[in-house]
Amino acid sequence: MNLTIEPGDFVSVIGNNGAGKSTLLNTIAGTLTPDAGELMVAGHRVTKRSVAYRSRWVSRVFQDPKMGTAGELSVAQNLTLAEKHTGSLSLRRYRRADQAKRYATLLASLNMGLEHRLTTQVKYLSGGQRQALSLLMATLSQPQLLLLDEHTAALDPQTSKEVMALTEAIVTKQHLTTMMITHKLSDALTYGNRLVMVQDGQIKLDVRGEAKARLQASDLMGLFSD
Numbered sequence: 037m038n039l040t041i042e043p044g045d046f047v048s049v050i051g052n053n054g055a056g057k058s059t060l061l062n063t064i065a066g067t068l069t070p071d072a073g074e075l076m077v078a079g080h081r082v083t084k085r086s087v088a089y090r091s092r093w094v095s096r097v098f099q100d101p102k103m104g105t106a107g108e109l110s111v112a113q114n115l116t117l118a119e120k121h122t123g124s125l126s127l128r129r130y131r132r133a134d135q136a137k138r139y140a141t142l143l144a145s146l147n148m149g150l151e152h153r154l155t156t157q158v159k160y161l162s163g164g165q166r167q168a169l170s171l172l173m174a175t176l177s178q179p180q181l182l183l184l185d186e187h188t189a190a191l192d193p194q195t196s197k198e199v200m201a202l203t204e205a206i207v208t209k210q211h212l213t214t215m216m217i218t219h220k221l222s223d224a225l226t227y228g229n230r231l232v233m234v235q236d237g238q239i240k241l242d243v244r245g246e247a248k249a250r251l252q253a254s255d256l257m258g259l260f261s262d
């Protein structure tokens with residue numbers, strides 16, 4: 037597979053079960069090391085580097101809302117952890133006294149009522165609230181690459197819509213380079229400037245811009261059955 041993601045790309049990745057989508061994301065994130073080939077992230081050769089090393093550039097939101105947050109910790113404590121991870125001085129230099137106010141402002145932008153739940157343990161949040169928090173935490177550091185691994189698949193249709201709208205808002209506001217695996221063709225068509233279809237470990241289709249905007253679900257269904 038040879039794939040170059042350009043800065044600012046928002047790529048939807050689709051494909052049949054077993055096509056290789058997760059393997060691709062795992063290889064980029066570093067949970068899988070390829071037998072051959074090379075992987076560059078933000079100009080750095082990271083092929084054999086650990087997940088932790090890459091995490092300064094790469095953030096990930098998983099399908100399972102429990103994966104991106106610490107359930108025993110409060111909403112505020114989770115945000116503090118994410119901030120510590122960013123190493124961002126601009127974020128760190130805020131005084132502790134400002135923290136609650138600043139977190140409330142950040143959380144209010146999610147429109148999930150989380151600004152009133154700062155001291156609530158995350159395990160008591162709904163899946164949608166938890167996934168929105170995961171998204172916020174994953175993007176606090178302004179990552180060079182945001183990986184979304186079917187991050188709305190475990191949510192009900194309405195919440196899934198809300199989290200997708202939130203995703204688009206955050207990605208657009210921060211100009212994040214993003215790869216999103218999804219089985220929802222409508223989401224793949226609606227969101228992002230580029231669509232990649234993976235089949236048998238290869239890129240079967242790679243369309244962007246106008247060509248992507250013209251794509252219909254029926255075009256993709258035809259390719260799935262090829």
Ligand SMILES: Nc1ncnc2c1ncn2[C@@H]1O[C@H](COP(=O)(O)OP(=O)(O)OP(=O)(O)O)[C@@H](O)[C@H]1O
Binds near residue numbers: 053054
């Ligand atoms: N470390 C590995 N070494 C060799 N083959 C692997 C490895 N990990 C996964 N595979 C195989 O690669 C293929 C692609 O799997 P992958 O999980 O990437 O598919 P997927 O497109 O994400 O599917 P799904 O939509 O079901 O999640 C599968 O046949 C899987 O068994």
